[in-house]
Amino acid sequence: xxxxxxxxxxxxxxxxxxxxxxxxxxxxxVMLYSVGKDSAVMLHLARKAFYPAPPPFPLxxxxxxxxxxxxxxxxxxxxxxxxxELLIWQNPDALAQAINPFDHGPLHTDMWKTEGLKQALNHYxxxxxxxxxxxxxxxxxxxxxxxxxxxxxxxxDPKNQRPELWNIYNARKNRGExxxxxxxxxxxxxxxxxxxxxxxxxxxxxxxxAPRPTYTWDGQLFMADDLPRxxxxxxxxxxxxxxxxRFRTLGCFPLTGAVESxxxxxxEVIQEMLLTTSSERQGRVIDKDAGDGSMxxxxxxxxx
Amino acid sequence: xxxxYETDALIADDxxxxxxxxxxxxxxxxxxxxxxxxGKSTLIGRLLYDSKxxxxxxxxxLEADSKRIGTQGQDIDFxxxxxxxxxxxxxxxxxxVAYRFFTTEKRKFIVADTPxxxxxxxxxxxxxxxxxxxxxxxDARKGVLVQTxxxxxxxxxxxxxxxxxxxxxxxxxxxxxxxxxxxVTDYQKxxxxxxxxxxxxxxxxxxxxxxxxxxxxxxxxxxxVTLIDHLETVELDVHADQAKPFRLxxxxxxxxxxxxxxxxGQIAGGAVHVGAPVRILPSGKTSHIGRIVTLDxxxxxxxxxQSVTLCLTDxxxxxxxxxxxxxxxxxxxxxxxxxxxxxxxxxxxxxxxxYWMKLGTQSVSATVQPPKYQVNVNNMEHLAAKTLDLNAxxxxxxxxxxxxxxxxxxxxxxxxGFILIDKMTNATVAAGMLNFSLRRAQNVHWxxxxxxxxxxxxxxxxxxxxxxxxxxxxxGKSTIxxxxxxxxxxxxxxxxxxDGDNVRHGLNKDLGFTDTDRIENIRRVGEVAKLMTDAGLxxxxxxxxPFRAERDMVRALMPAGDFIEVFVDTPLAxxxxxxxxxxxxxxxxxxxxxxxxxDSPYERPDAPEIHIDTTRMSPEQAAEAIVERVIGVWSYxx
Numbered sequence: 009x010x011x012x013x014x015x016x017x018x019x020x021x022x023x024x025x026x027x028x029x030x031x032x033x034x035x036x037x038v039m040l041y042s043v044g045k046d047s048a049v050m051l052h053l054a055r056k057a058f059y060p061a062p063p064p065f066p067l068x069x070x071x072x073x074x075x076x077x078x079x080x081x082x083x084x085x086x087x088x089x090x091x092x093e094l095l096i097w098q099n100p101d102a103l104a105q106a107i108n109p110f111d112h113g114p115l116h117t118d119m120w121k122t123e124g125l126k127q128a129l130n131h132y133x134x135x136x137x138x139x140x141x142x143x144x145x146x147x148x149x150x151x152x153x154x155x156x157x158x159x160x161x162x163x164x165d166p167k168n169q170r171p172e173l174w175n176i177y178n179a180r181k182n183r184g185e186x187x188x189x190x191x192x193x194x195x196x197x198x199x200x201x202x203x204x205x206x207x208x209x210x211x212x213x214x215x216x217x218a219p220r221p222t223y224t225w226d227g228q229l230f231m232a233d234d235l236p237r238x239x240x241x242x243x244x245x246x247x248x249x250x251x252x253x254r255f256r257t258l259g260c261f262p263l264t265g266a267v268e269s270x271x272x273x274x275x276e277v278i279q280e281m282l283l284t285t286s287s288e289r290q291g292r293v294i295d296k297d298a299g300d301g302s303m304x305x306x307x308x309x310x311x312x
Numbered sequence: 313x314x315x316x317y318e319t320d321a322l323i324a325d326d327x328x329x330x331x332x333x334x335x336x337x338x339x340x341x342x343x344x345x346x347x348x349x350x351g352k353s354t355l356i357g358r359l360l361y362d363s364k365x366x367x368x369x370x371x372x373x374l375e376a377d378s379k380r381i382g383t384q385g386q387d388i389d390f391x392x393x394x395x396x397x398x399x400x401x402x403x404x405x406x407x408x409v410a411y412r413f414f415t416t417e418k419r420k421f422i423v424a425d426t427p428x429x430x431x432x433x434x435x436x437x438x439x440x441x442x443x444x445x446x447x448x449x450x451d452a453r454k455g456v457l458v459q460t461x462x463x464x465x466x467x468x469x470x471x472x473x474x475x476x477x478x479x480x481x482x483x484x485x486x487x488x489x490x491x492x493x494x495x496v497t498d499y500q501k502x503x504x505x506x507x508x509x510x511x512x513x514x515x516x517x518x519x520x521x522x523x524x525x526x527x528x529x530x531x532x533x534x535x536x537v538t539l540i541d542h543l544e545t546v547e548l549d550v551h552a553d554q555a556k557p558f559r560l561x562x563x564x565x566x567x568x569x570x571x572x573x574x575x576x577g578q579i580a581g582g583a584v585h586v587g588a589p590v591r592i593l594p595s596g597k598t599s600h601i602g603r604i605v606t607l608d609x610x611x612x613x614x615x616x617x618q619s620v621t622l623c624l625t626d627x628x629x630x631x632x633x634x635x636x637x638x639x640x641x642x643x644x645x646x647x648x649x650x651x652x653x654x655x656x657x658x659x660x661x662x663x664x665x666x667y668w669m670k671l672g673t674q675s676v677s678a679t680v681q682p683p684k685y686q687v688n689v690n691n692m693e694h695l696a697a698k699t700l701d702l703n704a705x706x707x708x709x710x711x712x713x714x715x716x717x718x719x720x721x722x723x724x725x726x727x728x729g730f731i732l733i734d735k736m737t738n739a740t741v742a743a744g745m746l747n748f749s750l751r752r753a754q755n756v757h758w759x760x761x762x763x764x765x766x767x768x769x770x771x772x773x774x775x776x777x778x779x780x781x782x783x784x785x786x787x788g789k790s791t792i793x794x795x796x797x798x799x800x801x802x803x804x805x806x807x808x809x810x811d812g813d814n815v816r817h818g819l820n821k822d823l824g825f826t827d828t829d830r831i832e833n834i835r836r837v838g839e840v841a842k843l844m845t846d847a848g849l850x851x852x853x854x855x856x857x858p859f860r861a862e863r864d865m866v867r868a869l870m871p872a873g874d875f876i877e878v879f880v881d882t883p884l885a886x887x888x889x890x891x892x893x894x895x896x897x898x899x900x901x902x903x904x905x906x907x908x909x910x911d912s913p914y915e916r917p918d919a920p921e922i923h924i925d926t927t928r929m930s931p932e933q934a935a936e937a938i939v940e941r942v943i944g945v946w947s948y949x950x
Contacts, residue, residue, distance in 0.1 A: 011554075011613075011615055012338055012550070012551075013338070013339075013550060013615070013617050013618065014335060014336055014337060014338065014339075015337050015338060015339035015419075015420040016335065017617075017618070018339045018550075018617055019339070020619070021578055021617055021618050021619040022619075024578070024619035025563070025578045025619050028563040028564045028576055028577075028619070029563060029673075031564060032563055032564045032632055032673070055607055056606065056607040056608075057576070057619070058566065058576075059605065059606065059607040059621070060566070060568055060572060060574075060605065061566055061567075061568035062568075143411045143413070144412075144413045150410040150411055150412065151408045151409065151410045151411075169408070170739060170740045171434050171435070171437075171438045171656050171740050171743070172438060172740075173437065173438050173441040173442075173729065173731060173740075173743045174441045174442060174725060174726065174729045175442075175578070175726070176670050176671075176672075176729065176730070176731050178670065178731060178733055178738070178740045180668065180733055180738040181738055182738060193411070194411065194413070194422055196413045196415075196420075198334070198415070199420075202331060202334060202335060205331070206335065275327045275328060275331065276327070278327065278331065279323055279324070279327040282323045282330075283323055283324060
């Protein structure tokens with residue numbers, strides 16, 4: 009009767025265990041859903057954890073209004089397929105001030121994402137939020153707990169984390185305090201891709217190469233997902249070239265670098281990922297904002 | 313340099329074959345431990361580097377950092393790859409547990425990088441709790457140190473059966489075989505003394521890469537395998553776990569509709585198949601497995617490590633915290649244990665205090681007796697101890713407020729490992745491993761401990777308070793106080809109501825209604841109430857207590873914040889109109905002297921903690937508001 013569990017089976021079982029603990033112990037959990045591949049895997053795991061019931065919490069998308077059109081399309085469909093409520097939050101202050109990545113630089117991420125997330129969690133009174141962060145993404149992430157405790161002001165204190173032993177998670181907290189919970193902490197990028205393949209999980213087509221309208225900005229390649237909006241905000245015409253590109257991560261289209269590629273299938277994407285020579289987050293402008301320790305600083309301030 | 317990641321060609325030529333291979337890999341979790349400067353981070357950096365887990369942009373940043381802040385001159389400082397948080401990078405030491413990932417042709421690995429600094433035992437214990445294997449690093453120049461013994465003891469304590477002794481920095485002792493043998497002999501003696509049955513010693517250099525991915529030409533005398541070879545082939549704990557009796561701690565009951573009732577959890581031991589007879593604990597009811605449900609379809613069999621949902625053939629009671637186990641060999645249920653405890657918090661253990669204990673999916677209240685002894689982890693000596701401080705390890709008896717389903721930690725990590733949580737701060741203050749249950753007969757000699765005010769309160773799971781109701785005669789004090797006490801009682805709180813009837817008939821029957829007697833009356837009531845709060849009770853008093861000075865006198869008897877003045881505010885006209893006992897009528901007629909409000913003053917509270925306006929609230933509403941305040945402010949169990 010003995011059988012070996014594969015590493016993916018063990019990771020899956022661990023993630024499901026974590027999600028069930030949160031649902032059993034938190035008052036008002038929510039799943040942060042960014043429409044990316046990690047979110048797609050997390051959502052699929054939630055469906056497995058609670059089957060045949062739908063996952064007993066809503067999805068929350070903290071929107072910046074600058075996501076790719078194809079992300080918005082998949083967002084609605086994924087929630088519908090899972091039988092879950094989809095909540096969308098756009099920071100009203102950022103909306104009023106028309107915050108954008110071109111005029112406002114780092115403030116764009118700060119207001120739409122960091123502030124927007126805090127507002128949304130406070131607004132709905134969520135006391136536990138699932139996030140799709142992985143420990144292999146970035147050095148400071150490697151040390152974060154699975155249950156990451158946040159103060160009333162949503163701050164993360166890396167010096168004062170609760171020790172986490174075995175698979176026992178301490179979900180107790182005082183009123184006003186909350187937890188960020190990372191069920192796919194121990195997954196790597198390769199695990200994510202392979203799981204998507206094995207479980208036939210639907211992801212945004214932007215991960216696969218196709219001819220797309222692109223422009224160059226600061227030495228990086230970007231996709232003109234909404235050309236009229238881009239040109240209006242920049243006040244000039246962009247030099248658009250159609251190239252065969254895809255994306256390794258997805259975020260706001262003016263901040264997410266594209267890579268030239270011919271990888272149009274999952275196998276080819278994985279192959280390219282394994283043979284590539286630059287790390288996953290390199291295409292993201294956000295990590296480079298403040299030099300050394302920049303992600304750690306953002307997290308202390310409440311960024312996911 | 314050779315690479316352990318020899319599948320590059322396969323990735324390029326036949327990605328499907330590669331993915332098929334990767335899909336079937338198993339997972340090994342291990343920890344690395346050693347003293348500061350033993351080269352842990354360098355070793356892990358080396359493993360990541362050799363397995364091509366480092367990308368060009370990271371390598372470029374690493375090379376630049378190495379020159380700027382590295383400790384290896386112009387060479388790559390692999391340690392910089394794994395030291396995450398900025399504060400640590402500045403100090404040049406690792407101060408927390410970090411998890412790293414790499415993969416070879418045969419296995420995926422999760423490495424817990426745990427620090428060697430003496431005060432960080434708690435991080436090592438955390439990393440070891442999920443590990444199948446421990447790599448104990450030794451600096452070949454320094455040999456077996458105090459920290460080596462400490463790390464080995466902790467790994468053994470946490471139940472790690474596979475220990476690798478990595479004798480590092482062999483390049484700095486000229487790859488001397490005699491030095492290696494000397495260290496292994498030394499370690500063997502120590503390992504025997506703490507009960508480590510076997511270990512694998514490998515001479516390595518994390519910096520140069522010797523015997524890590526490939527056998528080194530510099531150690532021709534070494535006839536063992538490389539570190540990677542060993543990690544790829546060592547037997548996993550999951551095999552042993554699957555051979556154990558079946559146990560599933562119930563996490564969550566899945567009840568989407570009336571036709572489906574499933575018990576969700578991760579299997580903590582053994583295997584289960586459809587039709588298997590099971591016993592539900594603690595009730596002891598039996599049933600059979602009806603279905604093993606997953607999104608991908610029902611399973612016939614499920615094994616330890618899998619997260620599943622089980623349906624039973626009978627409608628038996630079963631909820632979170634219960635354990636579904638094989639009917640023939642269920643786990644024990646008990647409420648007194650001996651346990652190994654590792655204290656993880658700045659605040660020392662308080663014997664007799666009540667902590668939350670979380671074991672598997674069970675949460676109970678538990679008190680810890682003073683330790684039988686503390687272990688000096690440097691030489692394994694047993695020391696007498698009254699408490700356990702941060703990073704201390706000891707053996708103590710634990711009592712829980714209700715029975716716990718458990719197994720000895722040595723038999724089952726999930727049903728034997730627990731954490732203790734402080735009820736006030738919610739911090740995880742200790743980790744523990746149950747050894748065995750104590751039959752009551754074995755446990756008649758409780759060690760004496762001071763039963764302090766705090767201990768009394770902890771035992772009752774509440775914070776003692778004095779609710780001092782004040783107001784005119786007929787204002788409704790006793791009515792409201794009675795309702796409050798009933799509600800507290802219904803909520804399981806321990807309380808007592810002192811009012812004129814039960815005090816004036818006994819304790820204070822010698823007192824009349826002069827100002828002096830009124831003051832003495834309140835003083836005595838205040839002292840009695842204080843004694844009762846020392847016993848851990850929530851005390852309610854209902855006396856007119858007209859003078860501010862006496863109310864303040866009682867307030868001063870109590871610890872700050874424990875005296876709650878409840879002003880039952882009813883206008884004189886209203887109280888006189890109600891005149892429930894006919895006293896106002898008597899006073900007005902002169903038959904009753906010194907009556908508050910008529911011929912004796914009532915001094916209104918300046919700033920009562922709770923102000924009840926009885927013209928706007930019914931007694932029921934008032935009591936509700938007061939209880940909400942009591943529960944909201946003082947309850948631990950929110």
